[in-house]
Ligand code: SF4
């Protein structure tokens with residue numbers, strides 16, 4: 001299977017199964033449509049009516065060579081069926097350190113009344129330590145494990161966070177393992193001391209900022225309705241100024257109110273923040289800020305605009321790390337991840353403040369998805385099996401989708417929210433993912449062309 005697309009006049013062809021990306025001429029672009037193995041003469045005759053014969057012959061020859069080398073029209077190595085290994089290893093946990101939050105963001109999935117995890121509690125050190133023990137004991141021979149501190153606002157429970165980091169490091173090193181930590185914060189509690197602590201302890205940090213002041217302030221508000229931009233922006237700026245080497249990402253959400261989200265990314269880049277991630281809001285259609293099908297053409301144009309903006313910056317020597325454009329076409333990700341997806345419910349679980357286990361942070365509190373708790377472990381093996389099987393060959397439409405090896409079947413939580421089944425991907429999200437992926441591939445091609453200083457991508461050119 002191949003996927004063809006054009007970005008700013010560059011014709012690109014992705015060979016889905018090998019991951020090879022080719023920049024092609026107009027002639028080859030057309031010829032690829034009619035390619036049938038072994039029918040070269042017919043192909044030459046057919047397309048010579050449209051293009052000079054000699055060019056068609058050359059294109060056919062090059063296509064044949066690439067097919068032979070395994071870079072075009074490669075077959076599915078799994079022939080449409082694959083099973084996720086049943087090794088029952090847990091690699092990562094998301095700990096809800098706090099159900100409390102200093103903000104009441106309008107789109108928050110944990111808002112009181114929206115989800116049962118919206119509450120007022122803090123995780124105790126005891127539950128947190130039990131969660132870490134559960135993770136280490138469930139990680140089998142795996143050396144590296146990960147813990148994400150999440151909420152609510154996890155920094156509202158900072159003393160417990162500190163104790164869990166120290167406990168996790170002690171326990172993991174006693175077992176010959178390594179544990180890494182990430183914290184996702186609204187940055188309101190990010191004082192100088194806390195920032196120093198996070199960096200000294202090599203804790204990765206995801207800082208929530210939606211972009212321009214008016215965009216951020218519309219959705220990310222204090223309980224009194226006032227926007228939080230000023231305080232958040234100040235804390236983030238001071239943190240990054242004090243710790244330019246910090247392992248951070250700025251993470252924003254775009255909604256129907258800022259479909260021109262490339263301006264938000266540019267706003268963040270313009271303030272010197274080079275690591276940015278911006279994602280579409282997850283919201284049901286009845287919400288005024290939900291993204292609808294009619295918004296897709298504008299969103300597609302925004303991703304294109306963002307790609308051009310990033311290229312402009314790269315040309316000026318400014319490094320930009322837009323999270324969703326970080327794809328590896330050369331090596332790919334590991335196989336279970338490429339086919340099986342995010343790992344939710346299989347090797348990644350979330351833990352509520354009470355110690356209950358759910359497939360991931362988005363599922364926390366959703367009826368029917370309680371998998372066990374940190375003391376008893378996973379008791380719902382049926383649920384684990386359900387998630388284990390939710391890979392690209394079992395999810396509706398994924399097996400024949402050109403984006404499958406990068407998207408890996410999309411978000412199970414979105415699929416369940418919008419379609420009532422983790423096996424039925426949300427089509428709106430699919431269309432956004434595919435557009436974003438084309439832009440990411442183009443950017444990759446652009447970088448390759450620059451580095452090689454020729455027209456080839458991945459050494460190959462048709
Ligand atoms: S884009 Fe949609 S259909 Fe394609 S692999 Fe992802 S979830 Fe499946």
Ligand code: SF4
Pocket residue numbers: 342343344359360361362363410411412413414
């Ligand atoms: S199910 Fe969705 S929200 Fe949950 S971990 Fe996977 S991608 Fe993330």
